[in-house]
Amino acid sequence: LEHDVSVGNALVDMYMKSPHMTEDALRAFKGTASPNVISWTSLIAGLAEHGLEQDSFQAFYEMQLVGEQPNSFTLSTILGACGHINSLTQTRKLHGYIIKTKADDDIVVGNALVDAYAGLGMVDDAWCVISMMSQRDAITYTCLATRINQMGYHEMALNIITHMYDEDVKMDEFSLPGFLSASAGLGALEPGKQLHCYSVKSGLGSWISVSNSLVDLYGKCGCINDAHRAFEEISEPDVVSWNGLTYGFASNGHISSALSTFEDMRLAGVKPDPITFLLVLFACSHGGLIDLGLEYFKSMTETHGMAPQLDHYVCLVDLLGRAGWLEEANGVIETMPFRPDALIYKTLLGACKLHGNIPLGEDMARRGLELDPSDTAFYVLLANMYDDYGRSDFGDKIRRMMRERGLKKNPGQSWMEIQNKVHLFTAGDRTHPLIDEIHERIELLVTEFKKLRYLCPSSGDSSYHSEKLAVAFGLLHAPSTAPIRIIKNIRICRDCHEFIRNVTRLVDREIIVRDGNRFHHFKTGECSCRGYW
Secondary structure, three states: OOOOOOOOHHHHHHHHHOOOOOOHHHHHHHHOOOOOOHHHHHHHHHHHHHHHHHHHHHHHHHHHEEEEEEHHHHHHHHHHHHHHHOHHHHHHHHHHHHOOOHHHHOOOHHHHHHHHHOOOOHHHHHHHHHHOOOOOHHHHHHHHHHHHHHOOOOOHHHHHHHHHHOOOOOOOOOOHHHHHHHHHHHHHHHHHHHHHHHHHOOOOOOOOHHHHHHHHHHHHHHHHHHHHHHHOOOOOHHHHHHHHHHHHHHHOOOOHHHHHHHHHHHHOOOOOOHHHHHHHHHHEEEEEEEHHHHHHHHHHOOOOOOOOOHHHHHHHHHHHHHHHHHHHHHHHHHHOOOOOHHHHHHHHHHHHHHHHOOOHHHHHHHHHHHOOOOOOOOOOHHHHHHOOOOOOOHHHHHHHHHHHHOOOOOOOEEEEEEEEEEEEEEEOOOOOOOOHHHHHHHHHHHHHHHHHHOOOOOOOOOOOOOHHHHHHHHHOOOOOOEEEEEEEOOOOHHHHHHHHHHHHHHHOOOOEEEEOOOEEEEEEEOOOOOOOO
C-alpha cells in the first residue's frame, strides 16, 4: 500500500510530526505514485515547521511545475514560512501570485496575508489587505492585534476593538486575551475592566487563556488583590496562571508572597518552567535575598533537571550586582557556559553605577559597545556614573561622543489614563496644553518641601522629568478618591522617587508608578520598594 496516495499522505504527515524524521517523510513522499495537493501541502507544512523554510519554498515552486494547484491551506502555510524568516520579498511574490490566481477571495488566505505583513512590521500593508477582503472574522483582527501588541503598539491594538464592533465581529477566546494583554502592556485599567465585564457576559471567562490574561492585566496595573482574586477563580491553574500571579506579587513589591506562590505551585503538582525561575530570581533580586536566590538558581539543575539559560544568568548577575557583589557578578559572566550578550554587560554596568565601581563599569561598557556600538543605554549609564561620582567632565565627554556618532537616548516618557483618555508626558517637553499649570504645581510642591525641610534632591536635569509632570497633572485632574496611576518607559531616577515620596507625605493620595523594572506604590511617604530597586 505504500504507493497509495492516501497512505503516502498519512506517512508524510506522521514523519513530519516526529522529530528528526524529515528524510523519512521525503522518502515517503517520493514513494507516492501521484502526489496530490494534500501530499504537497503536508510536505511544505512539515518542512516549514522543521525550520527548513527555503526547502518549503522550493517544494512550493516544484508543486506548480508539475501542475498541482495549491489550495488555501498550502498558501497560508507558505506565507507562515515567509514570516519565520522575515522575508518581505517572498511575501510580496506570494501576494502577487494570490492576486493573479484570485485566491485572495478566500478568508483563510486573506488572514494569512494579514499575519504575514503584520509580522514583518508592515501594519499599513496589513490594513490594506484587510480593506480588500470581502469578509473578515475574529481571526483577521486577532492576527493583526497580536502582531501589533508584539511591536509594543498597545493603544493601536486596543483601537482594533472599534473596527470589530463596527463590523459586528465578536471577540473569541483567542482575540480577547490579546486585547487584555494590550491593556496590561499599556497599564490601561479601565479598558481592561471593560474587557473583564465582556468576558463575564459572553461566557469567555471560563477559558483559561482569558483567566490567565486577567491575572496578568491586574498584576501589571498594580491591582494585586484583583490579580489574586482572578487567580482564585481558576479551577485548575496551569503554569502560566502561577507565573502570572508570581510576577504580579514580585513586581508590586510583595516578595514573600511571590516566593510563597512558587512553593504553593510546587505543592499543587504543577511543574515550574524556565519562566518560573526567571520570576523567582527577579523576586529575590528586588527583595535583596541573595542567598535564597543562589539556592533557587542551583536548584534548577540539582532539583528540577533544568539547565539555566542566558536569561537566568542575566538575572543572577542582577541579583549579585544589586547587592554590591560586583566581583562575584563579573565571575558569573566569565564562567557561564554562554557567550555574554549586551544585556548582561548592561546589567552589571547598572550595578557598577549604583555602587560606584567605575573601573569595572568602564570595562562592562567597553565590552558591551563592542557587541552593539549603537546601544545608547551604555553611553547614558556610563555618563551618569561619571556624574554621580564627581567626574562630570568624563560624563560630558561621553555625551559629546554620542552626538558625534549621531546617537540619541530614548526620551523618558510617562503616561496616565484619566476618563478613558491617555495623557503622555516627555521629559522637558513643553507641548502639553496645560504645561504652565503643571510646572507651577511642581514649583509649589518643591516650595512646600523646603518649608517642611523634606529632603528633596533635584538636579537641573531631573527638575521636569516625565514622571514629575505626570504626578502634577494627576494631582490637578485625576479624581481625588482614586490612586494616581503612572506608567514610565524607563527606570525611575532617585530624584523623582524622592519627589513622589514627599508628595505623598504632603498630600493624602496614593501614587502608583510602574517603571521599566517594577511597581512603586507610594503612600504616606513610604514606597513599596523600601528603597531597594
